[in-house]
Amino acid sequence: MKYQKGLAGYVFLGIVAAVAFTLVASYVTNANYGNRAEQTLRATWEDNENVLAQYSLKIGEIAQVPAMYRDDIKEIYADVLKGRYGENGSQAMFQFLKEQNPQIDASLYTNIQQAMEAGRNEFRVAQTRLVDQKRVYVTNLGYVWKGFWLQTAGYPTLNVGFQGGADDFEIITSEYAIDAFETGVDQGITLRK
Amino acid sequence: METFYLILLVPAIVALIARLAFKTTITWLETAAQIAVVSIILSIVWFAGSYAQTHDTEIWNGEVTNKVRHHDTYEEAYDCFCTTDSEGNESCSTCYETHYTVKWYLESTLGDIRIDYKDSTWRSVYDTPDPADYKAAYVGEPCSATYSYTNYIKAVPDSLFNMSDARYEQFASLIPQYPTVYGKYHVDHVITMGMGSNVAVRDWNNYLAGKLKKLGPASQANVIVILVNTADQTYRHALETAWLGGKKNDVIVMAGVTNYPKIDWVDTITLGQNADNGMLTVKIRDDLTTLGTIENGQAFIDVVSANVGQHFDRKPMEDFDYLKDDIQPADWVVIMAFILAFLLSAGLTWFFHVQDPFGDGYSRRRYY
Numbered sequence: 001m002k003y004q005k006g007l008a009g010y011v012f013l014g015i016v017a018a019v020a021f022t023l024v025a026s027y028v029t030n031a032n033y034g035n036r037a038e039q040t041l042r043a044t045w046e047d048n049e050n051v052l053a054q055y056s057l058k059i060g061e062i063a064q065v066p067a068m069y070r071d072d073i074k075e076i077y078a079d080v081l082k083g084r085y086g087e088n089g090s091q092a093m094f095q096f097l098k099e100q101n102p103q104i105d106a107s108l109y110t111n112i113q114q115a116m117e118a119g120r121n122e123f124r125v126a127q128t129r130l131v132d133q134k135r136v137y138v139t140n141l142g143y144v145w146k147g148f149w150l151q152t153a154g155y156p157t158l159n160v161g162f163q164g165g166a167d168d169f170e171i172i173t174s175e176y177a178i179d180a181f182e183t184g185v186d187q188g189i190t191l192r193k
Numbered sequence: 194m195e196t197f198y199l200i201l202l203v204p205a206i207v208a209l210i211a212r213l214a215f216k217t218t219i220t221w222l223e224t225a226a227q228i229a230v231v232s233i234i235l236s237i238v239w240f241a242g243s244y245a246q247t248h249d250t251e252i253w254n255g256e257v258t259n260k261v262r263h264h265d266t267y268e269e270a271y272d273c274f275c276t277t278d279s280e281g282n283e284s285c286s287t288c289y290e291t292h293y294t295v296k297w298y299l300e301s302t303l304g305d306i307r308i309d310y311k312d313s314t315w316r317s318v319y320d321t322p323d324p325a326d327y328k329a330a331y332v333g334e335p336c337s338a339t340y341s342y343t344n345y346i347k348a349v350p351d352s353l354f355n356m357s358d359a360r361y362e363q364f365a366s367l368i369p370q371y372p373t374v375y376g377k378y379h380v381d382h383v384i385t386m387g388m389g390s391n392v393a394v395r396d397w398n399n400y401l402a403g404k405l406k407k408l409g410p411a412s413q414a415n416v417i418v419i420l421v422n423t424a425d426q427t428y429r430h431a432l433e434t435a436w437l438g439g440k441k442n443d444v445i446v447m448a449g450v451t452n453y454p455k456i457d458w459v460d461t462i463t464l465g466q467n468a469d470n471g472m473l474t475v476k477i478r479d480d481l482t483t484l485g486t487i488e489n490g491q492a493f494i495d496v497v498s499a500n501v502g503q504h505f506d507r508k509p510m511e512d513f514d515y516l517k518d519d520i521q522p523a524d525w526v527v528i529m530a531f532i533l534a535f536l537l538s539a540g541l542t543w544f545f546h547v548q549d550p551f552g553d554g555y556s557r558r559r560y561y
Contacts, residue, residue: 008221010221010225014225015205022198033518037515037518040515110479114472114475114476114479115472117471117475118471118472118474118475119471120471121467121471121474121475122468122469122471124466125465125466125467125468125471126468128353128354128466129354129465129468129512131353132352132353132354132515132516133515135351135352135353135519136352136515136516136518136519139351139519140518140519143195144195145195145198146195
């Protein structure tokens with residue numbers, strides 16, 4: 001009987017130790033995850049800018065535009081991606097490039113067009129990746145167990161749109177798309193009426 | 194992991210209830226053993242399920258560098274000259290039997306490819322003629338093999354890069370099965386869908402395989418060409434959905450051809466919605482559109498392989514590491530784990546109730 005009582009103590013001690021271990025492990029694991037997720041988000045955000053910069057640089061090189069105009073190219077390219085120039089966005093870019101280098105011929109024109117399209121696709125995927133990473137992080141913040149420990153550890157420290165809060169990682173989208181989502185009306189369809 | 198912790202509560206609760214209900218037959222040591230055994234088995238099932246979710250395969254390409262027919266022998270030990278003494282104890286000597294083996298394999302840039310193996314106690318096995326696959330193989334022949342890798346995209350249906358939820362029923366008859374290795378080391382890299390007999394698929398395949406034996410190792414690429422009879426470019430999304438965006442090293446080039454041999458459209462799929470391969474996609478499309486037709490298969494494949502060699506950038510799975518934190522176990526794993534937890538716990542409760550494995554004097558049989 002005495003032996004059984006001693007064993008009962010050990011079993012309860014084991015259960016208490018297991019529970020304590022689970023709690024500490026949950027805190028550490030989730031605090032580390034929160035840090036990793038936020039650093040990954042920051043890195044991807046910077047990488048998005050990098051993708052934009054790389055293709056702006058490439059376009060400038062193909063068009064043989066002097067280096068001093070490369071920042072302008074980046075700015076115009078970002079505006080093209082935002083749809084600020086409407087459907088003729090690439091024309092605005094070509095016009096600028098022509099002003100800097102009037103020698104642009106047909107083959108260069110094709111190469112520039114390819115670089116612009118490739119850059120747009122790369123940028124779209126880079127933005128998708130950013131949105132996906134944010135989705136994973138916000139989903140985890142909302143989980144009962146994981147979310148509790150993340151918030152206990154002080155996360156989120158970044159504005160990621162959790163529970164409808166501010167979002168510092170909004171993607172670059174076209175003004176046309178913003179308009180369509182805000183009004184619920186696709187202007188393209190309205191125009192045909 | 195939260196679900197896993199919940200499942201682990203089952204053996205703990207059942208074991209504690211069993212201990213309270215059968216105080217006289219189940220000891221605390223047996224309670225602890227019950228919790229430990231069920232937890233270990235559940236962990237194995239759970240993590241095997243997780244592994245199955247992320248496990249995927251990709252195809253590597255290379256070439257045969259040598260043909261080998263290897264003769265060998267080994268000695269196998271067995272009991273012989275056995276005797277039984279007056280007390281009934283049997284004792285044996287150890288004898289050895291010679292085995293003669295023949296192994297046919299191909300050395301390749303992908304490693305050894307096993308063709309056949311014979312093992313006999315007769316030396317005459319050395320006279321076995323070469324198998325047909327070995328005879329047909331030649332040095333410099335293209336070869337392919339399947340390798341495993343971890344695919345986080347496959348394991349997370351909610352990811353924006355996993356399009357498994359989308360449905361494109363209109364293309365059901367035009368979506369091929371993903372190519373697999375057949376005949377030990379062959380893969381069909383060119384697939385036609387609804388094209389009739391216009392395309393000499395075998396010739397296209399041989400030519401592309403020939404290109405891939407160098408291009409594969411150099412670019413870490415597996416090129417698949419699909420010629421499909423549809424003018425609808427959304428076919429790309431249907432295939433991307435069916436093949437989950439392709440494997441890690443895939444370059445899937447699609448050409449829509451409704452009026453042979455004129456190319457209607459061209460598109461390319463690489464992992465992660467063509468991430469890091471924007472230029473490859475645009476170049477292949479423009480160059481094949483300029484080519485205009487699929488009449489000359491070699492010209493088509495030359496364009497594709499030249500661009501893959503120049504522009505393909507294999508996307509590492511590390512770029513999708515963040516999805517590890519979003520992997521949820523499949524429903525069948527959760528259900529199976531719960532059922533297993535209950536059955537094992539109930540079974541062990543009964544076992545400890547009627548048996549006394551630790552010899553501490555507590556069992557239903559002994560007690561009653």
